[in-house]
Amino acid sequence: MLGLRSHDTRGKQVVKRLERIEEISGGRDVDVPQIQGWFAEGDEIVSVITQLVHRELDPRSVNEAEIRAWQADGREIERNYLGNQAKLAARSARAG
Numbered sequence: 647m648l649g650l651r652s653h654d655t656r657g658k659q660v661v662k663r664l665e666r667i668e669e670i671s672g673g674r675d676v677d678v679p680q681i682q683g684w685f686a687e688g689d690e691i692v693s694v695i696t697q698l699v700h701r702e703l704d705p706r707s708v709n710e711a712e713i714r715a716w717q718a719d720g721r722e723i724e725r726n727y728l729g730n731q732a733k734l735a736a737r738s739a740r741a742g
Contacts, residue, residue: 688716
């Protein structure tokens, strides 16, 4: 179980990850259902962490492993996206 500062830090990390994926994907209205679901889950996590920080929710009721898994999924989305962009840039450089 995390303490108040840890929840606040985790909340900031979640918000930054949401912003980063939104930035690299060009917004939230992507046509990829998995990424749309990931955004929705992230918004829910932000809500839960906000409730924790404001002591409106019992920290024991939160599954930290699910939040960590969501963060890992976000890192994977970013890696895949950036990897695909690099491949496209390399192909373009070779072709042009």
